[in-house]
Amino acid sequence: xxxxxQTTERLTGFAGVPAASALLRAGELVAFPTETVYGLGADxxxxxxxxxxxxxxxRPRFNxxxxxxxxxDAALEIxxxxxxxxxxxxxxxxxxxxxxxxxxxILPEIVSAGRPSLALRVPSHPLALALLRASERPLAAPSAxxxxxxxxxxxxxxxxxxxxxxxxxLDGGPTEVGIESTIVGGEVPTLLRxxxxxxxEIEKVMGASLARSGLIxxxxxxxxxxxxxxxxxxxxxxxxAEEARGNEIxxxxxxxxxxxxxxxxxxxxxxxxxLFAALRELDTLGRPIAVAPIPExxxxxxxxxxxxxxxxxx
Ligand code: TXA
Ligand code: MG
Numbered sequence: 001x002x003x004x005x006q007t008t009e010r011l012t013g014f015a016g017v018p019a020a021s022a023l024l025r026a027g028e029l030v031a032f033p034t035e036t037v038y039g040l041g042a043d044x045x046x047x048x049x050x051x052x053x054x055x056x057x058x059r060p061r062f063n064x065x066x067x068x069x070x071x072x073d074a075a076l077e078i079x080x081x082x083x084x085x086x087x088x089x090x091x092x093x094x095x096x097x098x099x100x101x102x103x104x105x106i107l108p109e110i111v112s113a114g115r116p117s118l119a120l121r122v123p124s125h126p127l128a129l130a131l132l133r134a135s136e137r138p139l140a141a142p143s144a145x146x147x148x149x150x151x152x153x154x155x156x157x158x159x160x161x162x163x164x165x166x167x168x169x170l171d172g173g174p175t176e177v178g179i180e181s182t183i184v185g186g187e188v189p190t191l192l193r194x195x196x197x198x199x200x201e202i203e204k205v206m207g208a209s210l211a212r213s214g215l216i217x218x219x220x221x222x223x224x225x226x227x228x229x230x231x232x233x234x235x236x237x238x239x240x241a242e243e244a245r246g247n248e249i250x251x252x253x254x255x256x257x258x259x260x261x262x263x264x265x266x267x268x269x270x271x272x273x274x275l276f277a278a279l280r281e282l283d284t285l286g287r288p289i290a291v292a293p294i295p296e297x298x299x300x301x302x303x304x305x306x307x308x309x310x311x312x313x314x
Contacts, residue, residue, distance in 0.1 A: 004164030010155070012171045014130060020170045021134035024049075029056055029165075031144040031158045032131050033172030034123040036096050036180050036196050037151040037276070038158050039068065039141030040166065041131070047108040050140050054110075056165040059147040064113040065140040066098050066181070067120050070132035075120045078106045078138065084189045084206060091205045094124035096177050096196030100185025111140050121181055127172040143180060144169075150231050150276050150283075150310070153178055157280060178273035179302050184210060194302040196272070231276075233283035237311035239304075241290035248290040249282055256292035268299040275303055279310060 011020050011030075020030045027049040030041050040057065042049040044067045054061055069075045072089050079101040081089065089099060098121040103112060112118050123129065132139060143151040144158045144166075152158045155171035162169075182195035184202065190211040191199060203209055244250040244259075252258025254266030260278050262271035271294065282289050291307055294300050 006164055006167065008159065008163050008166055009168035010171060011168050014127065016168075016170050017127070017130045017134050020131055020168055023167045024131075024135045024139065025137070027052075028167035029053060030131075031152075031155070031162065031166055031169040032128055032139075032141070033125050033155075033170065033175055034068070034128045034141075035125045035175060036123075036177045037153055037175055038144040038155065038169075039066075039123075039128075039139075040144035040158075040162065041068070041139040041141040043135070044107050044111050044138040044140040047110050050108060050110045053140060053142065056162060057142060057145070057147045059142065061110075062113050063142075063147075064115055064119060065111055065142050067107065067111060067118055068128065068132060068139045068141050069120060069122050070129055071122060074138065075122065077104070079103055079118050079120060085184075088184065088189075088202065088205065089122075092197060092202070093122035094129065095122070096124075096181040097121065097202070098181040098183045098193075098195075100183060100192065107138065117185065119183065119185070125172065125175070127170060131170065148232055150233065150279050151180060153273075153276050157277075160280075174273075174277070176273065178275055178277075179299070179306060182302070186211065186213070194305050196299070196302065198298045199301060200298065231279070231306050231310045232312075232314055233279050233289065233310055235283055235286060236288040237307070238288065238290045239307055239311050240293045242292070244290050247287050249285055249287045251278055251282060251289055251291045253292040253294055258290075258292060262292075262294075262303075266295075268295070268297070268303065272299045272303055275306065 042053045100119045103118040146161045153175045177196040182197045183193040250258035252261035
């Protein structure tokens with residue numbers, strides 16, 4: 001059982017940054033907005049602070065954390081970038097791309113769950129960057145939700161799952177991208193998780209295709225967030241539905257209008273932005289959810305990945 005025994009402070013906007021960074025420097029947990037989803041931040045140089053992240057989320061200790069940095073230079077200090085990774089960092093940072101690269105062994109092992117690699121990202125959200133700069137250290141930050149549940153895209157979502165388990169949440173309003181970052185890593189550049197930056201954009205910059213690791217992997221997958229059942233609402237989810245059956249509530253897309261619709265115009269970017277909030281909202285109704293088909297192109301890859309895992313048996 002995870003204890004909820006502290007008062008979680010609500011901080012807002014740039015005015016909240018000094019207090020948020022002071023808490024982080026003191027080894028406390030602070031959730032903060034990024035352009036993708038809210039992250040649960042801890043000082044990545046402080047192993048006692050990082051342990052608290054696993055505990056607050058109920059996250060298995062084998063599942064490593066993403067480290068957030070304020071610049072490419074700060075990332076180069078803690079990891080050795082192969083040429084392909086440097087090329088992608090320069091092209092996409094700050095932004096919704098996470099790179100898994102060999103660690104220089106400077107950060108405590110618990111950050112990467114004992115792995116020799118680190119997952120790194122420079123976020124583009126102005127509040128995240130302000131917090132990183134004020135804290136003057138890398139911040140380990142997985143999505144700010146209890147393990148296995150839907151990622152938060154508002155401060156309110158964060159509190160739904162973690163109120164009383166973290167020192168503070170920094171409210172920056174709803175996040176823009178709405179789904180987590182794309183993760184690329186490996187000896188040859190490999191897609192470990194589809195996300196906020198389309199694979200086609202990455203391949204355009206590389207001038208080559210990304211290798212794919214199977215999207216759904218075993219007990220200790222290469223990106224353990226790829227466990228089959230993840231992002232799980234409490235109710236059942238049925239995909240590729242043309243219409244609602246029985247008691248189902250329909251999540252629409254494009255021509256298929258639902259009780260709630262991800263994007264009436266069939267815009268995948270808009271659909272990604274609204275996906276997690278829609279799943280949370282429909283989950284509260286206690287009826288099974290049917291989801292209209294989403295095309296497997298651009299951000300549709302990431303949306304279908306999250307939906308498939310929301311629908312996986314558990
Ligand atoms: O957009 C995002 O990526 C958000 C925001 C907060 O930055 N973060 C996020 O973190 O989604 P999380 O912990 O929910 O997902 C991180 C994924 C996990 O699947 C984890 O297993 C994988 O990254 N990961 C972390 N370090 C890794 C490593 N060294 N090697 C392979 N996978 C790693
Ligand atoms: Mg997560």
